[in-house]
Amino acid sequence: MSSGGENIGLLEKPPVDAPAPAPEASARTRRVHIKTFGCQMNVYDSERMSEALGAGGYTATDTPEDASLVLLNTCHIREKAAEKVYSELGRIRAIKIRRAGIGQETMVVVAGCVAQAEGAEIIRRAPVVDLVIGPQSYHRLPALIARIQSGERGLVETEFPEEDKFEHLPERQLAPRARRQTTAFLTAQEGCDKFCTFCVVPYTRGAELSRPVARLVEEARRLVDQGVRELTLLGQNVNAYHGAGPDGNAWSLARLIGALSEIDGLERLRYMTSHPRDMSDDLIAAHANEPKLMPYLHLPFQAGADRILAAMNRKHTAADYMALVGRLRRARPDLALSTDIIVGFPGETDAEFEATLAMVREVVFAQAYSFKYSPRPGTPAASMDRQVPEPVKAERLQRLQALLEEQQSAFARGLVGRTVPVLFEKAGRKPGQLIGRSPYLQSVHVEAADAWLGRVADTAILSAGPNSLAGVIKAQ
Ligand code: SAH
Ligand code: SF4
Ligand code: F3S
Numbered sequence: 001m002s003s004g005g006e007n008i009g010l011l012e013k014p015p016v017d018a019p020a021p022a023p024e025a026s027a028r029t030r031r032v033h034i035k036t037f038g039c040q041m042n043v044y045d046s047e048r049m050s051e052a053l054g055a056g057g058y059t060a061t062d063t064p065e066d067a068s069l070v071l072l073n074t075c076h077i078r079e080k081a082a083e084k085v086y087s088e089l090g091r092i093r094a095i096k097i098r099r100a101g102i103g104q105e106t107m108v109v110v111a112g113c114v115a116q117a118e119g120a121e122i123i124r125r126a127p128v129v130d131l132v133i134g135p136q137s138y139h140r141l142p143a144l145i146a147r148i149q150s151g152e153r154g155l156v157e158t159e160f161p162e163e164d165k166f167e168h169l170p171e172r173q174l175a176p177r178a179r180r181q182t183t184a185f186l187t188a189q190e191g192c193d194k195f196c197t198f199c200v201v202p203y204t205r206g207a208e209l210s211r212p213v214a215r216l217v218e219e220a221r222r223l224v225d226q227g228v229r230e231l232t233l234l235g236q237n238v239n240a241y242h243g244a245g246p247d248g249n250a251w252s253l254a255r256l257i258g259a260l261s262e263i264d265g266l267e268r269l270r271y272m273t274s275h276p277r278d279m280s281d282d283l284i285a286a287h288a289n290e291p292k293l294m295p296y297l298h299l300p301f302q303a304g305a306d307r308i309l310a311a312m313n314r315k316h317t318a319a320d321y322m323a324l325v326g327r328l329r330r331a332r333p334d335l336a337l338s339t340d341i342i343v344g345f346p347g348e349t350d351a352e353f354e355a356t357l358a359m360v361r362e363v364v365f366a367q368a369y370s371f372k373y374s375p376r377p378g379t380p381a382a383s384m385d386r387q388v389p390e391p392v393k394a395e396r397l398q399r400l401q402a403l404l405e406e407q408q409s410a411f412a413r414g415l416v417g418r419t420v421p422v423l424f425e426k427a428g429r430k431p432g433q434l435i436g437r438s439p440y441l442q443s444v445h446v447e448a449a450d451a452w453l454g455r456v457a458d459t460a461i462l463s464a465g466p467n468s469l470a471g472v473i474k475a476q
Helices: 040-055 079-101 113-118 120-125 138-149 176-180 201-205 213-225 253-261 281-289 306-311 318-331 350-363 390-414
Strands: 013-017 030-038 058-060 069-074 107-112 131-133 155-157 183-187 230-234 242-244 250-252 268-272 296-298 336-343 367-372 419-427 433-437 443-447 456-464 468-473
Touching: 030 040, 030 079, 040 058, 040 069, 040 107, 040 138, 040 183, 040 230, 069 079, 069 113, 079 107, 079 113, 107 113, 107 138, 113 120, 113 131, 113 201, 120 131, 131 138, 138 155, 183 213, 213 230, 213 242, 213 253, 230 253, 250 253, 253 268, 253 281, 281 318, 318 350, 336 350, 336 390, 350 390, 367 390, 390 456, 419 443, 443 456
Parallel strands: 030 058, 030 069, 069 107, 107 131, 131 155, 183 230, 230 268, 296 336, 336 367, 443 468
Antiparallel strands: 013 030, 242 250, 419 433, 419 456, 433 443, 456 468
16 A cells, blocks of 8 residues: 555665575575665666676575675665664674674665765674665676775775766676566666755755756666566656757757657657656646556645645645646646655644645545655755644644545546556466556556567456556457
């Protein structure tokens, strides 16, 4: 459930373990275990790190006990996310000690946004860590690992480097197990210059940087050649994309989407996350004109009261957001929206929280991620007066999530009886069953032959459960 339970945002997924290893090449094969926390950008980075390590002879394992290299790719967005890293390091320390008992070495690397934010502090708190490496430096990972192998310890690499990591990484080569994967992430833009007062991302990821169009088209082609059918372009503000185009001009996200749409074999495109301020006219038009662009948009609004939005430095009002939603829905009437919302930002009154609820009722979301405000060290909001007490935040979150869950299930029920295109991704639990995704990222279960894997089929939706839909492929 997206809006319930733990703080799991669209840009923050439950930790995922790396894919299982390819068959063992030799008894001396070096193994890496990567555990990823946080947003899709971290998932993408872990894939790239895994591929770079693969080129250096490492195979992936999902059992940390078997790994001579354990890498945590971390998230700093909320307090709980950061604390998870230290408890995970406690577990890894125990594994390292056990492995040492049987004569096996274990290198421990902390990468990602906690690495960037805490740097050497991580090694002070958890001396088991051999290397701390920030999100913009991981192209240097193989060289740093070689230094650890030759006996160095306690390395910290968190300067923002001059060079662009993407230009120094090996070309995309999906891991053998991932080769049948039909969907992939593609980071189009890094960093963030928006400095919302609650947020650590501008500090952990650095300045906004758009990758050149040609590099993205090339990477997309390679992924499609390897079987990928759906790409999600990533960036903390991906709709502010302005990468160098082949003509020497800066291209907008809409133009990039146009170029990627021309790739044969690519069926679907998505992008996330978008800032309401950067929803340009050509991008809104792309929702009307680009058939490969899915009618589903993640557009965080954070809060319903203009005073809070101003204090958050969002630089848009509730009315701006509503007007934007109206324009998007006129461009693409079947467009559905998801969003992020924070409750209990410093100074938020009951009436201001009610404004957030009113906004949710007015827009109606297919999906939403909602969080209690979590003060982050070094951000302006953390030192603002009138921090909201924890029980008030908890009560507001509960009320908000009840409303969001109602909207989410109403949206799913609304699809029953309709026909939607579904991209089939994997076999279901029962023989003869496949699982695919609707345009709105819901799982759809059907009875169908394996030949449908990797293909899109018009599917009549028969029923809606709490977490998935069931349907039947229409005669094609
Ligand atoms: N770039 C995206 C958001 C990235 S972080 C955007 O601008 O919308 C994902 C979500 O985490 C945010 O949208 C916000 O809702 C939430 N978030 C970020 N910092 C937070 C904090 N300090 N406390 C609680 N939620 C936070
Ligand atoms: Fe954080 Fe705001 Fe940047 Fe999003 S736009 S990453 S919330 S600073
Ligand atoms: Fe977390 Fe960093 Fe992503 S703080 S949400 S992993 S950009």
